[in-house]
Amino acid sequence: MRILGIETSCDETAAAIVDSDRNILSNIVYSQISEHKAYGGVVPEIASRAHIDKIEEVIEESLQKANTKLDDIDGIAVTAGPGLIGGLIVGLMTAKGIAAAKNKPLICVNHLEGHSLTCRLTDNVAFPFLLLLVSGGHCQFILAKDVGDYKLLGETLDDAAGEAFDKTAKLLGLDYPGGPAIEKAALKGNENAFKFTMPLLGTPNCNFSFSGLKTAVLREVEKLGEQNLNQNIIEDVSASFQKTVANIICDRLKNAVKAARILSPDLKNFVISGGVAANKYINQKLRNEVVHYNLQFYAPPLNLCTDNAAMIAWAGLERFRKGYISSLDFIPKARWSLEGI
Numbered sequence: 001m002r003i004l005g006i007e008t009s010c011d012e013t014a015a016a017i018v019d020s021d022r023n024i025l026s027n028i029v030y031s032q033i034s035e036h037k038a039y040g041g042v043v044p045e046i047a048s049r050a051h052i053d054k055i056e057e058v059i060e061e062s063l064q065k066a067n068t069k070l071d072d073i074d075g076i077a078v079t080a081g082p083g084l085i086g087g088l089i090v091g092l093m094t095a096k097g098i099a100a101a102k103n104k105p106l107i108c109v110n111h112l113e114g115h116s117l118t119c120r121l122t123d124n125v126a127f128p129f130l131l132l133l134v135s136g137g138h139c140q141f142i143l144a145k146d147v148g149d150y151k152l153l154g155e156t157l158d159d160a161a162g163e164a165f166d167k168t169a170k171l172l173g174l175d176y177p178g179g180p181a182i183e184k185a186a187l188k189g190n191e192n193a194f195k196f197t198m199p200l201l202g203t204p205n206c207n208f209s210f211s212g213l214k215t216a217v218l219r220e221v222e223k224l225g226e227q228n229l230n231q232n233i234i235e236d237v238s239a240s241f242q243k244t245v246a247n248i249i250c251d252r253l254k255n256a257v258k259a260a261r262i263l264s265p266d267l268k269n270f271v272i273s274g275g276v277a278a279n280k281y282i283n284q285k286l287r288n289e290v291v292h293y294n295l296q297f298y299a300p301p302l303n304l305c306t307d308n309a310a311m312i313a314w315a316g317l318e319r320f321r322k323g324y325i326s327s328l329d330f331i332p333k334a335r336w337s338l339e340g341i
C-alpha cells in the first residue's frame with residue numbers, strides 16, 4: 001500500500017510517499033524560512049501564498065522521486081489541522097481535488113498525530129507509549145494508547161517550548177527559527193553562567209510554563225544592557241536557557257510517567273517528537289533520564305522531527321488501515337486537540 005501525504009500547516013510545503021512496509025519512498029520539503037526570516041517569525045499571508053506557489057511542484061517531485069504515478073497511490077493523506085488556516089486550506093483543497101479526480105480515499109490527519117506516530121514509521125514502536133510532543137505550537141505529555149486514541153496528561157499553560165526558543169532567540173538578536181540558532185550558540189557557551197527560575201518546579205502535575213523563563217532572560221538582557229550583549233554573553237545565555245528548558249522537562253517527566261502508568265501499568269516506551277526533539281542537548285538529557293523509569297527512549301531522525309509530509313503520509317496509512325476515511329466536505333481546523341480526533 002502506498003499513501004501520498006501533504007503538509008502545509010505552517011511554513012513548510014511538503015509532500016511524501018510512504019508504503020505499508022515502512023519505507024519512505026520520497027520526502028520533499030520546501031522550507032519557507034527565507035521568506036519569513038526578515039519578519040522574525042511566520043507571516044500567515046506570506047505562508048499561504050508560498051504554499052499556493054509551491055504545492056503542485058512539491059507533489060510532482062514526490063511522485064517522481066518515488067517513481068510512482070497518482071494511479072498507483074492508495075490514498076491521499078493531508079494535514080487538516082491544527083495550524084494556520086490559509087495553509088491548511090491550500091493543502092486540503094489540493095488533496096480533495098486529487099482524491100475527487102482520481103477517485104481515491106481522502107484521509108484527513110491531525111498534524112499532532114503525524115508527529116506522534118513518526119516513531120512507528122521509523123522504529124515500529126509499540127503502543128502504549130508516553131509521548132512528549134514539543135514543537136513551535138505545542139508542549140504536551142500524551143499517553144498514546146492506539147491510533148486515534150490519545151490521553152492528554154499535561155501541557156503548557158502559556159508558551160510552547162519551541163515558541164520559548166524562538167522568542168528568546170529574537171531577544172538575543174539570533175536568527176529565526178530560534179531553536180537551531182540557540183542550540184548552535186549554546187555549544188560554545190557556559191550553561192552555568194546564568195541561573196534562570198524554573199516555573200512550576202515540583203508541582204504535582206506534568207504541566208509546563210515557559211513564559212516566565214522568557215521574561216527572566218529578558219530581565220537578564222536588560223540588566224546587562226544591550227551594548228554589552230556580545231557573542232560570549234549570547235552563547236552563555238543560550239546555554240543556560242537551553243539547560244533550564246531541559247531541566248524543566250526532566251522535572252515534569254516524573255509526574256508524567258506516574259500519570260501514564262496509572263492508565264497503562266505496562267508502559268515501556270518513551271517517545272519525543274516535534275521540532276524541539278531535534279535539539280541534541282535536550283534529546284541526550286531525556287535519553288539519560290528515562291532510564292531511571294525503565295523506559296525505552298525513541299526519537300525520530302532530525303529531518304523527521306521538524307515538519308514534514310512523511311509523518312502525515314504514515315499517520316494517514318495507519319488511519320486508513322483502521323478504516324478511518326474522511327468525507328470530501330471535511331472542514332480544516334485551526335485548533336484541533338489530539339484527544340478530539
Ligand code: KG4
Binds near residue numbers: 134183274278280
Ligand atoms: O514541529 P515543528 O517543525 O513545527 C510545529 O509544528 O510547530 O517545530 C518548529 C519548532 C520551532 O519553534 C523551532 O524553533 C523548534 O521547533 N526547533 C528547535 C530545534 N529545531 C527546531 N528547538 C530547539 N532546538 C532545535 N534544534
Ligand code: ZN
Binds near residue numbers: 111136307
Ligand atoms: Zn509540527
